[in-house]
Amino acid sequence: MAALAHRLEDDDHLSDADFIKISNLIGQQVGIKLPPSKRLMVEGRLRRRLRALDLASFSDYGDYLFRLDGLETEITYLINAVTTNKTDFFREPEHFELMQKKLVAELIAQRRDRLPLLKVWSAASSTGAEAYTAAMVLADMVAQRRDFRFAVLGTDISTDVLDIGRRAIYPAEQVVPMPPGMQSRHLMQARRPGARPEVRIVPELRRLVRFDQLNLMDESYPYDRDVDIILLRNVLIYFEKADQAKVISRLVGHLRPGGYLLLGHSESMIGTSITMRQVAPAVFQKT
Template sequence: MPPFARTAVRLDDDDDDHLSVHDFQRIASLIGKEVGIKLPPTKRLMVEGRLRKRIRVLGLSSFDRYGDLLFRSDGGLEAELPFLINAVTTNKTDFFREPEHFECMEKVLVPKLLEARRSERKPLLKVWSAASSTGAEAYSIAMLLADMVAQQRDFRFAVLGTDISSDVLDQGRRAVYPADQVVPVPPAMHSRYIMHARRPGLRPEVRIVPELRRLVRFERLNLMDAAYPFDKDVDIIFLRNVLIYFEKQDQAAVVTRLVNHLRPGGYLLLGHSESMIGTSVTMRQVAPAVFQRV
């Protein structure tokens, strides 16, 4: 047994045990290098809070022992890195978040994409949620497209969700959510695409219907990778509220790589607090935070 595996204590009850400034700085540097996410000093208590549960799972006695595992033991960092990434990455997501983007997609983007491919019989539209978290965005996209297919029946679609965190990808594949999380789903879509348990418990949960789950695929992807192993004829890419966590040079590199996966005329959607400023990619803005590859 390695020297850092000692009897666990309840760290949440120990006000004297904290993540040292030195170990936080090393973790912040590591996360920045591996996944591009900025962890300024103001995030130290947040990181500390998220790591407490992980330390208990490992049976470690203190944050210092966790630092030993990461930085002062052979092979510890390699084995622990995926769990560290899962613990410190932020996974804020909602169904139909920033709803004006979904309205734009329905009324402008999809009709224009279909018009450009009118010579094809039932073209396949590909939409990529590039920081999908637990899948709320990917399933929101799928609900909207499924409704459009039901009305028009002249195209097919596939949705890809990617994220760095294996934990949230697993939840996306299960497609099980707290009932209160699906409140933003429009009532008509709710009745078609969401299943409720016959005997809801104290914390009611719902699940996306299997017909929709089959059209959404989840894969792990680090946006900091030099290349992405996915199709290069994607019609729409959602990259919303992600770039704000990256350094400027990393923002530009990620946008450039993603745009290279868009078909000519395809669209990139960013968060409303983000922009294309500082990138060398030639895009045409068609709506707030919506850009078209030219």
């Protein structure tokens, strides 16, 4: 019976009209492109929502969204389901090495306050690995230099991944790219490891990292305009060109003069249209 149910589930698909409506809705709401090639991915991710809502088919789900006024209730779950949240600790490590060797020192040198607060923003933070990686690098630098403080903000459209970031609990295999010394300083091991070992970011570091929900398609962002480093990596590739330009423009408006915008290496060509000084691959400085 289970096998039969699975086959029936695989044979069920979104109608062309409902997929187009969902694709247009996600594009309008969060800027993410969902071309026809993503259709099977969308269906696979939405099957869990059908089960949660006790709906028998995608036709019923389409009715619920677009013909029975369920969209207002469902929109958050829909966004959570279809957004891609790929992230890793120390992903594209060259950026964190550059922070450590060059960017932080230059930013501090520009400041005249005795113990400046360095502000870092992970603008598509997903589950928080990027934000916590930045925090670990900065915490180690503070321990050595003792001449600055820091705070990290992580924002994302998905409430699911933000909850993971706030809990700061990760599968042990996810932190393998992290240097062993950093693991010992910044991670707690479970006292009774389960079948799948997990680790948690130490509370001292969690206190310095905050997570908020933010839609990059919003016309304005409710954050400080003296941010030192903004990481916007591997998210613009999902946006239309016009939306890419608008998002970058809004984010650059939150950088202090001399601050840095870090894009994903696959997005470096997107940055060539920015009226900022390029200082390294996919790294731009506001003048």
